[in-house]
Amino acid sequence: MVLAQTQQASRKQNDANVLHCAKHPCSSKKDPEYCHWVKRLHKAVMELKIEDGAQRTFEFRYLDIITDYLQAYHFSLETLALAQIEDVMKFLEQSFSSFSPETNPDTTEPEQNFYELFLTLKEMANRQRNFVNPNLEILAEKLRENVVNGRHDARAIVFVRTRVLAEAVASWLCKCGDVDLMRLNARKFTGSQASEEQGGTSAAEQKWVVENFRSGEVRVLIATSVAEEGIDIPECNLVIRYNYTRNEVSKVQTRGRSRTSGGISILLAMPAVFQLERKNCVRERLMESALHQISEMSSAQFSEKVNAHQRKLFQDWDLEAIINERRRSELENVKFSVLCCGCRKISVHSSEIRTINETHRISISRNLLDHMKFKPVKEQWFDGIAFVGTAHCKGETEPGKYCGYKIGKLLTHKGCPFVTLGCDKLLFLRDNEKRPDPKIKQWKEVGYFIEELTSEQLHEYATEIFRPDCRAAFAN
Numbered sequence: 001m002v003l004a005q006t007q008q009a010s011r012k013q014n015d016a017n018v019l020h021c022a023k024h025p026c027s028s029k030k031d032p033e034y035c036h037w038v039k040r041l042h043k044a045v046m047e048l049k050i051e052d053g054a055q056r057t058f059e060f061r062y063l064d065i066i067t068d069y070l071q072a073y074h075f076s077l078e079t080l081a082l083a084q085i086e087d088v089m090k091f092l093e094q095s096f097s098s099f100s101p102e103t104n105p106d107t108t109e110p111e112q113n114f115y116e117l118f119l120t121l122k123e124m125a126n127r128q129r130n131f132v133n134p135n136l137e138i139l140a141e142k143l144r145e146n147v148v149n150g151r152h153d154a155r156a157i158v159f160v161r162t163r164v165l166a167e168a169v170a171s172w173l174c175k176c177g178d179v180d181l182m183r184l185n186a187r188k189f190t191g192s193q194a195s196e197e198q199g200g201t202s203a204a205e206q207k208w209v210v211e212n213f214r215s216g217e218v219r220v221l222i223a224t225s226v227a228e229e230g231i232d233i234p235e236c237n238l239v240i241r242y243n244y245t246r247n248e249v250s251k252v253q254t255r256g257r258s259r260t261s262g263g264i265s266i267l268l269a270m271p272a273v274f275q276l277e278r279k280n281c282v283r284e285r286l287m288e289s290a291l292h293q294i295s296e297m298s299s300a301q302f303s304e305k306v307n308a309h310q311r312k313l314f315q316d317w318d319l320e321a322i323i324n325e326r327r328r329s330e331l332e333n334v335k336f337s338v339l340c341c342g343c344r345k346i347s348v349h350s351s352e353i354r355t356i357n358e359t360h361r362i363s364i365s366r367n368l369l370d371h372m373k374f375k376p377v378k379e380q381w382f383d384g385i386a387f388v389g390t391a392h393c394k395g396e397t398e399p400g401k402y403c404g405y406k407i408g409k410l411l412t413h414k415g416c417p418f419v420t421l422g423c424d425k426l427l428f429l430r431d432n433e434k435r436p437d438p439k440i441k442q443w444k445e446v447g448y449f450i451e452e453l454t455s456e457q458l459h460e461y462a463t464e465i466f467r468p469d470c471r472a473a474f475a476n
């Protein structure tokens with residue numbers, strides 16, 4: 001049904017790319033390829049031409065909602081095979097919270113329809129609450145055998161593919177009702193790049209988890225690929241890959257995490273992952289034989305091979321450096337606008353964007369402040385800056401209806417309110433182009449140097465926004 005709606009909406013947009021994508025979905029919804037397909041569809045939607053007219057704006061937003069919905073749906077299907085249904089529903093609830101008229105009074109009709117579909121699903125899921133996923137039972141059995149009944153200091157790392165699954169498995173182990181498992185005090189360990197809303201773990205929390213794993217307070221980590229290398233995680237005696245395999249290097253690295261003597265590594269997997277694992281085993285043997293060949297070489301033969309390889313590398317690097325330099329000089333002069341991807345009506349130009357502490361991108365546009373609605377949150381201090389609320393777009397999508405997309409946060413810096421620009425719901429449009437660049441997902445991908453806020457600019461901004469006739473804006 002969702003697909004039929006996408007086709008209908010894209011036909012109205014008359015955009016061949018979107019229509020092509022919508023007509024050729026990936027057949028298996030559990031397949032990782034499904035996620036790539038949704039991403040392609042989302043990209044095609046983002047590339048649509050920007051034109052005026054309330055109806056068109058509404059359709060853009062509609063397509064954006066559909067792709068969000070499909071992505072969340074795919075992740076939940078994959079998680080459902082390996083975790084408890086209530087944890088999957090918790091994830092969907094978070095994903096769709098902005099569709100709920102209760103949390104967001106500016107929801108559109110399609111959003112409300114999706115939310116109603118979700119409520120029906122929730123009711124069905126509630127009836128399955130007492131059923132324990134058999135795959136989790138197997139995982140629990142392995143933890144009982146090797147950690148609960150193992151040495152007094154036994155510890156395990158369970159590798160999983162997604163942040164959603166890490167959260168779901170850790171959550172189940174802490175409330176499953178089996179006191180022995182609950183005492184293991186399982187914690188998720190995911191990347192610090194993603195926000196906590198998206199299932200990431202902050203750097204401070206990562207540090208806390210590693211310290212407690214070392215002391216034995218936490219005895220099980222449920223980790224994504226971040227724990228494979230680089231981070232100083234203490235030794236453990238059991239590594240379980242829970243339907244998780246990537247490549248031969250990752251295979252050797254994850255096994256390397258069980259370094260204590262007698263440590264073991266187990267793969268629990270469904271058929272598709274097993275097949276991939278078999279290929280990795282063959283590659284691992286090839287890698288070993290290559291290492292063996294190298295060890296047989298004389299030192300003169302070996303250094304000649306290394307030198308030849310390095311010469312080739314240096315040539316490539318020189319070329320890359322030249323290309324990069326050229327790109328930088330081109331990009332620094334490019335100006336752009338940042339648009340709300342929900343309504344594409346509210347924008348701020350790069351000349352009105354600055355950084356604070358070289359990390360927080362803020363707008364110094366009076367106009368942007370006027371077009372935001374703020375919702376207060378519990379004050380959070382970071383880097384000498386207080387985060388005090390979230391900023392939602394007030395672009396009109398149809399008469400009397402507001403967009404409501406969260407485009408960033410409200411912070412106060414030296415007593416002044418600023419809107420930070422979060423990348424998730426923003427589009428980047430270069431001054432000389434007609435379509436936004438859908439490839440930009442993070443600020444570091446914006447190839448334009450953004451100036452640090454100077455004290456003169458801060459003074460000018462403060463004077464402007466604290467003019468008596470402007471104060472009313474913050475009352476909303």
Ligand SMILES: [Zn+2]
Nearest residue numbers: 340343393403
């Ligand atoms: Zn908007």
